[in-house]
Amino acid sequence: MDRYPYKEIEAKWQRIWQERQIFAAAPDSRRPKYYVLEMFPYPSGRIHMGHVRNYTLGDVVSRFKRAQGYNILHPMGWDAFGLPAENAAMAKGVHPAAWTYANIDEMRAQIQSMGLSLDWSREIATCDPAYYRHEQAMFLDFLAAGLVDRKESWVNWDPVDQTVLANEQVIDGRGWRSGAPVERRKLAQWFLKITAFSEELLDALAGLDRWPDTVRAMQERWIGRSAGARVRFRISGRDDDLEVFTTRPDTLFGASFMAIAPDHPLSAARAADDPKLAEFIAACAATGTSEEALERAEKIGYDTGLRCAHPLIEGASLPVYVANFVLMEYGTGAIFGCPGHDQRDLEFARKYGRPVIPVVLPPDADVATFAIGDEAYLGDGRMINSGFLDGLDVAAAKQRVIARLEELGVGRGETTYRLRDWGVSRQRYWGCPIPVIHCARCGIVPVPREQLPVTLPDDIEIGRPGNPLERHPTWKHVACPRCGGAARRETDTFDTFVESSWYFMRFCSPHAEEAFDRAAVEHWMPVDQYIGGVEHAVLHLLYSRFFARALKKCGYVSFDEPFMGLFTQGMVCHKTFRDRAGNWRQPDEVEEDANGVWRLTLDGSEVTVGRSEKMSKSRRNTIDPSATIEAYGADTARLFMLSDSPPERDLEWTEAGIDGAWRYLNRLWRLFETHGGRLAPHGASYPNELSPDALEVRRAIHRTVASVSDELERFHFNKAVALIRELSNRIEALDADDPAAPLLLREGLETLALLLGPMVPHLAEELWQLLGHDGLLAEAAWPVADPAWLVEDRVTVAVQVNGRLRATIELPRGSDRAALEASALAEPNVARTIGDKSVRRVIVVPDKIVNVVV
RNA sequence: GCCCAGGUGGCGGAAUUGGUAGACGCACUAGCUUCAGGUGCUAGCGGCCGUACGGCCGUGGAGGUUCGAGUCCUCUCCUGGGCACCA
Numbered sequence: 001m002d003r004y005p006y007k008e009i010e011a012k013w014q015r016i017w018q019e020r021q022i023f024a025a026a027p028d029s030r031r032p033k034y035y036v037l038e039m040f041p042y043p044s045g046r047i048h049m050g051h052v053r054n055y056t057l058g059d060v061v062s063r064f065k066r067a068q069g070y071n072i073l074h075p076m077g078w079d080a081f082g083l084p085a086e087n088a089a090m091a092k093g094v095h096p097a098a099w100t101y102a103n104i105d106e107m108r109a110q111i112q113s114m115g116l117s118l119d120w121s122r123e124i125a126t127c128d129p130a131y132y133r134h135e136q137a138m139f140l141d142f143l144a145a146g147l148v149d150r151k152e153s154w155v156n157w158d159p160v161d162q163t164v165l166a167n168e169q170v171i172d173g174r175g176w177r178s179g180a181p182v183e184r185r186k187l188a189q190w191f192l193k194i195t196a197f198s199e200e201l202l203d204a205l206a207g208l209d210r211w212p213d214t215v216r217a218m219q220e221r222w223i224g225r226s227a228g229a230r231v232r233f234r235i236s237g238r239d240d241d242l243e244v245f246t247t248r249p250d251t252l253f254g255a256s257f258m259a260i261a262p263d264h265p266l267s268a269a270r271a272a273d274d275p276k277l278a279e280f281i282a283a284c285a286a287t288g289t290s291e292e293a294l295e296r297a298e299k300i301g302y303d304t305g306l307r308c309a310h311p312l313i314e315g316a317s318l319p320v321y322v323a324n325f326v327l328m329e330y331g332t333g334a335i336f337g338c339p340g341h342d343q344r345d346l347e348f349a350r351k352y353g354r355p356v357i358p359v360v361l362p363p364d365a366d367v368a369t370f371a372i373g374d375e376a377y378l379g380d381g382r383m384i385n386s387g388f389l390d391g392l393d394v395a396a397a398k399q400r401v402i403a404r405l406e407e408l409g410v411g412r413g414e415t416t417y418r419l420r421d422w423g424v425s426r427q428r429y430w431g432c433p434i435p436v437i438h439c440a441r442c443g444i445v446p447v448p449r450e451q452l453p454v455t456l457p458d459d460i461e462i463g464r465p466g467n468p469l470e471r472h473p474t475w476k477h478v479a480c481p482r483c484g485g486a487a488r489r490e491t492d493t494f495d496t497f498v499e500s501s502w503y504f505m506r507f508c509s510p511h512a513e514e515a516f517d518r519a520a521v522e523h524w525m526p527v528d529q530y531i532g533g534v535e536h537a538v539l540h541l542l543y544s545r546f547f548a549r550a551l552k553k554c555g556y557v558s559f560d561e562p563f564m565g566l567f568t569q570g571m572v573c574h575k576t577f578r579d580r581a582g583n584w585r586q587p588d589e590v591e592e593d594a595n596g597v598w599r600l601t602l603d604g605s606e607v608t609v610g611r612s613e614k615m616s617k618s619r620r621n622t623i624d625p626s627a628t629i630e631a632y633g634a635d636t637a638r639l640f641m642l643s644d645s646p647p648e649r650d651l652e653w654t655e656a657g658i659d660g661a662w663r664y665l666n667r668l669w670r671l672f673e674t675h676g677g678r679l680a681p682h683g684a685s686y687p688n689e690l691s692p693d694a695l696e697v698r699r700a701i702h703r704t705v706a707s708v709s710d711e712l713e714r715f716h717f718n719k720a721v722a723l724i725r726e727l728s729n730r731i732e733a734l735d736a737d738d739p740a741a742p743l744l745l746r747e748g749l750e751t752l753a754l755l756l757g758p759m760v761p762h763l764a765e766e767l768w769q770l771l772g773h774d775g776l777l778a779e780a781a782w783p784v785a786d787p788a789w790l791v792e793d794r795v796t797v798a799v800q801v802n803g804r805l806r807a808t809i810e811l812p813r814g815s816d817r818a819a820l821e822a823s824a825l826a827e828p829n830v831a832r833t834i835g836d837k838s839v840r841r842v843i844v845v846p847d848k849i850v851n852v853v854v
Numbered sequence: 855g856c857c858c859a860g861g862u863g864g865c866g867g868a869a870u871u872g873g874u875a876g877a878c879g880c881a882c883u884a885g886c887u888u889c890a891g892g893u894g895c896u897a898g899c900g901g902c903c904g905u906a907c908g909g910c911c912g913u914g915g916a917g918g919u920u921c922g923a924g925u926c927c928u929c930u931c932c933u934g935g936g937c938a939c940c941a
Contacts, residue, residue, distance in 0.1 A: 003893095214858060218937085224940070226940075226941085228941080323939090324939075327940065329940090334941095416940090418940060644879065649860095650934090652866075655892090660879060663893090664879090718866090718867070719867095719877090719878085725878055797874090800921085808874065829908080832908095848874090849873045851921050851922060
C-alpha cells in the first residue's frame with residue numbers, strides 16, 4: 001500500500017498559506033478578536049519536542065477559533081537575549097549576536113515546517129535595538145514614577161554564570177540555570193518595585209478564572225500575605241527597642257524568649273564584643289547554604305545576654321537569642337517565641353529550658369489540666385493566662401491586643417508579604433543595557449531620551465567569564481548629560497525576564513515607532529489564550545502581571561492583566577538508557593530485540609532502561625523533532641502530540657505512538673481515496689426515508705461535531721482525537737449498498753476534514769480539496785451540529801437488582817416509569833435473580849437505569 | 855515539614871450532576887490476504903470459574919453514607935510536582 005505523500009502535501013499547503021497571507025492579522029470590527037500566544041522560544045539552536053507540543057497546542061486553539069469566526073492574532077518571536085549566547089561565544093569564539101541570529105534562522109525554518117497558522121510578519125527578536133529601545137524608555141518612565149530602586153544589598157552570586165540571580169531564581173541554594181552553589185555578595189543593584197503591587201497582584205488572582213488553580217495557588221503563596229502586628233520590645237538597660245513582626249500577636253502573653261537573625265544588626269553589634277557569638281554567626285552562615293544542611297540543621301540559638309521587657313507584663317523579662325531559623329529577609333528579622341503555640345518555638349524552648357505557657361485553650365480541654373506536650377497547639381480556642389485577653393477567641397484576641405499595643409504606642413497591626421523586589425541588574429554583555437549614567441558629581445543620571453537606544457558595542461572581548469562591558473575600553477566612558485564632566489555608563493544589563501514581560505504587547509504593533517500603537521495594543525490585548533510550561537508559573541507570569549500594571553501607571557496601556565486564559569502543558573518525556581560503562585545513550589543508539597531487551601545498535605551490548613524523564617541534553621534522551629517530521633511528516637508529529645495524553649499531563653514520547661498516528665493518517669488517506677469517486681454532489685439533500693443504519697450514522701456525525709467542539713473548547717484534545725477516530729471507524733464500516741451511502745459519505749468525509757483541520761492541517765486541507773472545494777479549509781467555517789440529530793429516539797437502560805447489573809433494555813426515549821419497570825421485570829435474567837423474593841422497591845431514573853430492590 | 859496534583863487492564867488513558875467501569879489507541883494472541891522486513895483485513899483481549907447462558911471478584915488500602923460509589927465522607931498507604939526554618 002502506498003504511503004500517503006505527506007512531503008508533497010505539506011510543502012504545497014505551506015506554500016499556499018504563505019502566498020495567500022491568510023494568517024496575517026489585522027483589526028476587524030466585524031469579528032471578535034482572539035489573541036493566541038505560545039511562550040516564545042529562546043533561540044538555543046534547534047527546537048525540541050517541548051516546543052513541538054507547545055506550538056501544536058497553540059495552533060489547534062488558533063485554527064479552531066479562526067474557524068469559529070474569531071479574528072485571530074497568533075504571532076511568534078524570539079526571546080533572544082541570554083547567557084547561553086555568551087557561553088557559546090566563549091566556547092566557540094562566535095559573537096553572541098551572530099550565534100543568536102544563526103539559531104533564529106535555523107529554528108524559524110524548523111518551526112515553519114510544522115505548518116503553524118502564524119503571522120510571521122510580526123516576528124520580533126528582543127535583542128534588536130528596535131525592540132529594546134522601548135524597554136529602556138519604559139525603565140526611565142518607571143524610574144520617574146518611583147517604581148525603580150537602587151539598593152546596596154546582598155545578592156545571590158552565581159560563580160559559574162558570573163551573574164546575580166534574583167531570589168526567585170535560586171533553587172535549593174543553587175543557580176537555576178548553572179546549578180552552581182550560590183554565594184552571597186553585596187552589590188549596588190537596580191530593582192523594580194514589584195512589591196508596590198503585592199496586594200493588587202494577590203487580590204487580582206481571584207479574577208483570573210481561566211487560569212489553572214495550581215498556578216494561582218503558587219502565585220498566592222509566592223506573594224505570601226500575612227496579617228499580623230509589629231511590636232516593639234524595650235531592650236533592658238538600653239535606650240533602643242527590638243522590633244518584631246508576628247502573625248500571632250494574640251499569643252503575646254505566652255512569649256518566653258526573643259530571637260533575632262544571625263545577620264540582624266544587633267547580632268553583629270553584640271558579636272563585636274563576643275567572639276563566641278561571632279563564631280556562632282559564622283557557623284549559621286556555613287550551614288545555611290546547602291539544602292541538605294538546611295534540612296538536617298537543628299534549631300540552635302545563642303544567648304546574647306540581652307534582655308527585653310515584655311510590653312504588656314509588668315516586670316517580665318525575655319532573653320534574646322541569635323537563632324539560625326530566623327530570617328533577616330522576612331518581617332523585621334526578629335521574633336518573639338511562644339512555645340505553646342508554635343512548633344519551632346516549642347522545640348527551641350525545650351532545648352534551651354525556656355518555660356512553655358499555654359495561652360489558647362482548645363475547645364474540649366479543661367483549663368485545670370491542659371498542658372502542652374510534644375506538640376504545640378495551633379488551633380482556635382479561648383484565651384487563658386493572658387490578662388485582659390482571657391476568654392476571647394483567637395481572632396478577637398488579635399484585634400484587642402493590637403488595639404492595646406497601639407494605645408500604648410508600642411506596636412501596630414501590619415500586613416507583610418513574602419514577595420521581594422525584583423532585582424533586574426545582570427553583570428553580563430548579552431542583554432539590554434540599563435540606560436543610566438553614573439556621574440561622580442551628579443550621581444545617577446538617566447540617559448536623555450533622544451540618546452536612546454543605548455546599544456551594545458559590537459567590538460567586545462569575550463574569552464572569559466564576567467562582563468565584557470565592564471572591560472570595554474571606550475563604551476562605558478561618557479560625558480555626564482547634566483554637568484558634562486567625565487562619567488561612567490551603567491554596565492549592568494537587564495534580566496531577560498524584562499524583555500519577556502512585555503513582548504506580547506509589542507506583537508500588537510511590532511513595527512510601530514513608539515513602544516505600542518495605542519489602538520492596536522488596546523484592540524488585541526489582553527492575550528485570550530496563553531500556553532506554555534508550568535515552570536513559568538511564578539517568575540515570568542508574575543513579572544508580566546507586574547509589568548502591565550507598571551506600564552498602566554506610566555500611561556502606556558489601560559489594562560491590568562495581560563493573560564486572560566492560561567494553559568500550562570506537561571513535559572515531553574522519554575525513557576533513558578545507560579550502557580555498561582554507565583554513560584547515557586541516545587534513543588537512536590539503541591534497539592529493542594525480540595525478547596524485549598534493549599541493546600546498543602553498534603555492538604549489541606545490553607543497556608539498562610531507566611524511567612521516563614523529561615527530555616534533556618544531560619540525560620541524552622532527546623528526539624530531534626526535525627527527524628520525526630522528515631520521516632513521518634508534521635501532521636503525524638502533531639497528531640501524536642495530541643493523542644492519548646491530556647495536554648496538561650506529561651507525555652511519554654514513543655516510537656509506537658508515532659507509528660499509531662502515522663498509520664491513522666494513512667488510513668484516512670485511503671478512506672478518502674477509496675470513496676472519493678462515490679460521493680453525492682455538494683448540497684444534495686437526503687431523501688425523507690433513511691435506513692436505521694443511515695439514521696444512526698447521521699446521528700453519529702452530528703454527535704461527533706458537538707462533542708469534538710466541546711472537547712476542544714476544554715483543552716481535552718486527546719478525547720477529541722478519540723471521538724474523531726470513532727467517527728472515521730464508523731464511516732469506514734458504512735454499508736456501501738445503502739441507498740444513502742453517497743450522501744452519508746459526503747457529509748461524513750466533509751465533517752472529518754473540518755474537524756481534523758486544527759490538528760492535522762496539511763492533510764485536512766488536501767482532503768478538503770479532494771472533496772471538490774475551491775476555497776481553503778483554513779478559511780472554512782467550523783461545522784455546527786444540527787440539534788435535531790443530537791436526539792436519540794431509543795435509549796439503552798441498565799437494569800440492576802440490588803445495585804448489580806443484570807440486563808439492559810432498549811426502549812423509546814422518554815418511556816414512563818411504569819413501562820420501564822414492566823420491561824425491566826420482564827427480563828428473564830432479572831426475573832431469575834429475583835426468584836421468589838418479594839420486590840420491596842423499584843428505583844427508576846428515566847432513560848438511564850432501573851434498580852429493583854429485593 | 856507544608857502546599858498542590860494524582861493512584862483505573864500489560865501500557866497511554868475514557869467514564870458532565872453518584873446511575874451499564876475500561877471509550878479511543880498502543881501492545882499482545884489467533885487467523886486471513888503470494889504480504890517478505892516501519893503493510894492491510896477479521897476476531898479476541900481486566901482477573902477467576904464455565905463449552906455456553908451466565909456467575910463471582912475488580913478503580914492503591916480500610917471503614918462509612920446510599921437503592922446504587924472510580925465519583926461523596928473519614929482514616930491510611932504510595933507516587934509525582936511545587937515551596938521551605940516565612941514567625
